[in-house]
Amino acid sequence: MNQQIFQTPIEYLRGVGTARAEVLRKELGISNFADLLRHFPYKYIDRTRFYKISETNPDLPHVQIIVRLKSKEIVGEKHTKRLIAQVYDDTGVMELAWFQGVKWVEKLLIPGKAYVIFGKPGSFNGKAQMAHPEIEPYIPGGTKQSGNLKLQPVYNSTEKLKAFSLDSKGLQKLIAILIEQTSRDILETIPQQILQKFKLVDRREAYHNIHFPADSATLMVATNRLKFEELFFIQFKMLKNKVQRAFKFKGNVFNTVGDYFNDFYKNKLPFDLTSAQKRVLKEIRLDTQRGIQMNRLLQGDVGSGKTVVALMSMLLAIDNGFQTCIMAPTEILANQHYQSIESLINDEFLEVALLTGSTPAKRRRVIHEKLESGELKILIGTHALIEDKVQFKNLGFVVIDEQHRFGVEQRAKLWRKNVVPPHVLVMTATPIPRTLAMTLYGDLDVSVIDELPKGRKPIETLHFFESSRLRMFGFMKQEIAKGRQIYVVYPLIKESEKLDLKNLTDGIEVMSREFPLPQFRISIVHGKLSAADKDAEMQRFVRGETQIMVATTVIEVGVNVPNASVMIIENAERFGLSQLHQLRGRVGRGAEQSFCILMSTQKLSHDGKVRLDTMVKTNNGFEISEIDLQLRGPGNIEGTQQSGVLDLKLANLATDQQMLLVARRCVEEVFEQDPQLQLPENQILNQASLTHNGGLSWDKIS
Numbered sequence: 001m002n003q004q005i006f007q008t009p010i011e012y013l014r015g016v017g018t019a020r021a022e023v024l025r026k027e028l029g030i031s032n033f034a035d036l037l038r039h040f041p042y043k044y045i046d047r048t049r050f051y052k053i054s055e056t057n058p059d060l061p062h063v064q065i066i067v068r069l070k071s072k073e074i075v076g077e078k079h080t081k082r083l084i085a086q087v088y089d090d091t092g093v094m095e096l097a098w099f100q101g102v103k104w105v106e107k108l109l110i111p112g113k114a115y116v117i118f119g120k121p122g123s124f125n126g127k128a129q130m131a132h133p134e135i136e137p138y139i140p141g142g143t144k145q146s147g148n149l150k151l152q153p154v155y156n157s158t159e160k161l162k163a164f165s166l167d168s169k170g171l172q173k174l175i176a177i178l179i180e181q182t183s184r185d186i187l188e189t190i191p192q193q194i195l196q197k198f199k200l201v202d203r204r205e206a207y208h209n210i211h212f213p214a215d216s217a218t219l220m221v222a223t224n225r226l227k228f229e230e231l232f233f234i235q236f237k238m239l240k241n242k243v244q245r246a247f248k249f250k251g252n253v254f255n256t257v258g259d260y261f262n263d264f265y266k267n268k269l270p271f272d273l274t275s276a277q278k279r280v281l282k283e284i285r286l287d288t289q290r291g292i293q294m295n296r297l298l299q300g301d302v303g304s305g306k307t308v309v310a311l312m313s314m315l316l317a318i319d320n321g322f323q324t325c326i327m328a329p330t331e332i333l334a335n336q337h338y339q340s341i342e343s344l345i346n347d348e349f350l351e352v353a354l355l356t357g358s359t360p361a362k363r364r365r366v367i368h369e370k371l372e373s374g375e376l377k378i379l380i381g382t383h384a385l386i387e388d389k390v391q392f393k394n395l396g397f398v399v400i401d402e403q404h405r406f407g408v409e410q411r412a413k414l415w416r417k418n419v420v421p422p423h424v425l426v427m428t429a430t431p432i433p434r435t436l437a438m439t440l441y442g443d444l445d446v447s448v449i450d451e452l453p454k455g456r457k458p459i460e461t462l463h464f465f466e467s468s469r470l471r472m473f474g475f476m477k478q479e480i481a482k483g484r485q486i487y488v489v490y491p492l493i494k495e496s497e498k499l500d501l502k503n504l505t506d507g508i509e510v511m512s513r514e515f516p517l518p519q520f521r522i523s524i525v526h527g528k529l530s531a532a533d534k535d536a537e538m539q540r541f542v543r544g545e546t547q548i549m550v551a552t553t554v555i556e557v558g559v560n561v562p563n564a565s566v567m568i569i570e571n572a573e574r575f576g577l578s579q580l581h582q583l584r585g586r587v588g589r590g591a592e593q594s595f596c597i598l599m600s601t602q603k604l605s606h607d608g609k610v611r612l613d614t615m616v617k618t619n620n621g622f623e624i625s626e627i628d629l630q631l632r633g634p635g636n637i638e639g640t641q642q643s644g645v646l647d648l649k650l651a652n653l654a655t656d657q658q659m660l661l662v663a664r665r666c667v668e669e670v671f672e673q674d675p676q677l678q679l680p681e682n683q684i685l686n687q688a689s690l691t692h693n694g695g696l697s698w699d700k701i702s
Contacts, residue, residue, distance in 0.1 A: 005185045006034035014177050020164050027158045036178055037186075038649055039171070040210055041153035044219065047118075048150045053128055054091035056121035064118040065089065066138050072109045074102060085109060087117065094128040096135075105135070114138040134169075151213045175211050183208065189688035190229060191681050194666060200225045224659075227651040231663040236685065238442030239667050242295075243675050245443075249421050251293035252396050254285075258319030260350065261312060268345060269308070272454055277305050280447040284313045284425065287445070294423035297441045300449030301621040302429045302585030303456065307340050309449070310399045313425060318350070318377045322396025322422075325379040327386070329402050331356045336560060337401065338380045355381035355390070386413040398422045402429070429585070430578060431621030433629045435657045438664055450622070458619045459588040461596045463572075463612050472597055473514050476566065480520065480547045484565040484592065489583055491574045492526065492552035500552070507570060508550055515548060525551040562590035572598035572615075573608035577628040580615050607631050629654045 010032055011021035024030040030039055051063040067087035074083050083098040083106050096117065098105050109115075119133030155171040166174075186204040194200070201209075206225040213219035273281075280298060287294035300306045314324035326341075328334040338354040345352065353367050353376055370376035374393035379385065395418040426444060437446060452458070464472055476486055488511065490504045508524060515522065523537045523546040541549045542561055549564075567587045572580060580598070588594035598612050614627050653660065670682060677686050 005182055008033045023160055023164050027161050041155055043154045044151040047152050052091040053089050053094045058122050060121055062120055066116055068114050069109055069111050097131045150215050191684050230648055230651045231660045235442055235664045235667040239671055242443040243671050246292045249293040252420050253291050254288040254316055254320040256319050260315040260319050264315055274451045276449045276451045277309050280309050283447050288423055293421045295444045296425050297444040297446045298427045303589055304449040305453050306427050311341055314397055317397035322394050323377050323392050324397040326399040334380055334382050352378045355384050392417050395422045399425045401427045431625040433626045435653050435660050455591050457593050459594045459596050461616045463598045463616050465602055479566050485563050486548050486566040488550045488568045490552050490570045521546040523549040565592050565594040567596045570599050573600045573604055577611045577624055581624050
């Protein structure tokens with residue numbers, strides 16, 4: 001049996017050839033047999049229902065009708081030739097028209113004979129019409145009608161493919177040839193005991209029935225089997241990595257809770273830790289005592305106190321003789337971390353250094369020397385940290401912020417900075433739905449900070465329509481009178497940049513009239529400003545010299561102005577849910593009551609209304625992320641686009657959450673019972689992940 005048959009280039013399939021192969025590659029990314037087999041139908045047409053002519057209308061999708069041919073004629077000149085046929089049933093008359101294959105179709109048509117026609121109904125001059133229907137002789141009581149398929153698969157195609165006769169029907173023919181040719185080579189990938197436990201059909205049967213289902217029940221069983229397989233192998237790869245890491249990489253043991261940690265906790269910490277922060281610290285503490293390298297994801301909303309947890313974990317590492325670092329994806333974020341940590345500990349307590357692309361060469365040299373000698377214990381920076389010339393004496397703990405902006409290779413470089421890989425804490429302020437976290441970060445242990453620091457009041461969110469603008473201005477003046485500052489944010493999207501900039505300009509004009517000098521001062525920040533001007537404007541606002549900052553969405557995640565207590569979002573219906581939530585997180589950083597006002601037009605789409613209602617209803621980032629996942633689907637959640645993990649053909653993380661949880665638990669049980677996959681019944685899993693399992697490779701999913 002040829003295991004590699006599914007890697008065969010697509011041109012070698014009967015009926016393809018070089019020209020068709022080229023267009024299949026370019027249009028659908030189909031390069032080999034496996035790609036074609038996994039080009040699944042996107043819908044199915046029910047061929048069991050027959051309509052009457054009088055029941056049809058142009059709004060219906062494809063329909064099939066039993067008709068009798070009344071007459072036929074070819075009309076028009078050479079290039080405009082078309083075949084027109086009149087057909088009827090006991091409810092009415094319909095006109096059929098063919099513009100291609102005229103001679104061939106004309107030979108099939110015999111007046112007085114009954115046919116089954118299938119196509120999209122239309123209307124021309126008030127009469128029922130159908131252009132280019134499929135047509136075949138009607139066999140009374142026959143089961144062979146329409147190729148014996150009750151559900152006809154429909155495949156994605158394109159205009160270029162149709163030029164090569166590769167419309168949905170053409171692709172269906174190729175897939176039928178492929179399945180006939182390779183069916184015996186589709187090997188099982190899931191152990192027998194799992195198939196039996198969940199009543200999953202054999203893999204070969206599933207592939208046949210998803211393309212050519214006998215009925216909807218068969219289709220459902222086949223789809224479930226293949227969805228389960230997709231989700232199972234994503235989790236399998238993740239957990240296999242995790243198990244192998246535990247065997248392969250030993251971790252430094254942090255036995256001591258020493259002076260740095262204790263002194264900071266008792267004397268330097270300006271507030272009490274929440275119970276969620278204490279719980280996470282305990283989880284990290286236990287991880288660092290097991291002698292296995294820690295890989296933990298720390299999720300928490302903006303302002304939930306992740307930085308303090310990261311700092312205290314770093315102090316734990318320093319107490320045990322190790323150096324630590326924080327890597328952030330942008331200079332603004334790296335600066336923000338540097339300032340937060342500097343404000344919590346001063347240089348007399350511990351030196352903290354910042355290393356980014358902007359760090360002068362002289363300062364860099366000093367940092368490099370102090371790192372190599374072991375004198376510098378905390379380094380904060382951007383990807384400048386992973387440059388080869390940055391050498392640590394003994395790196396023991398690494399914090400990576402907003403991980404999804406870093407590639408796997410960049411993270412691995414940090415690992416190699418020490419003989420024993422450092423413990424890794426990944427932080428994200430983008431709440432990720434549980435199923436998505438399980439898929440993107442399935443090889444990490446997950447900690448969640450799910451409560452706000454004490455004394456922090458939840459932000460109150462209001463939704464105003466345009467008609468309430470004067471009320472909004474009045475509210476702004478009240479807050480400014482209390483000494484507060486206000487953000488006003490406008491959308492700026494490439495597709496509608498001109499219009500957005502006009503809205504912004506108009507908005508600034510109205511704002512300047514409503515809030516005149518010298519009583520009020522406004523900072524303006526947008527993408528067209530130079531970096532220096534942008535920074536100068538932001539600094540004026542940070543220093544409290546201006547009360548209002550009007551900005552496009554260029555405000556970085558890291559801006560921290562505790563005195564800013566109101567966030568006004570213009571055209572709020574045009575922002576995504578996670579964007580709205582991130583923007584709202586810029587206020588509410590002080591002890592005062594903060595507000596977020598969502599301004600929108602009266603006309604809202606269904607999704608737009610759901611987004612704004614959700615924002616008013618809850619401040620919980622995890623709840624919001626679940627609704628966002630339902631609305632947008634997993635591929636559009638921030639940070640997932642570049643993840644090959646989500647290259648799912650059938651499964652959907654929003655709608656198949658239950659199945660993912662079952663698949664995850666199932667894989668966990670396999671590794672609990674057989675961590676090295678040595679039992680005979682698990683050999684099939686080794687084969688499936690190491691080789692091209694029957695050519696349908698899971699190696700792509702990593």
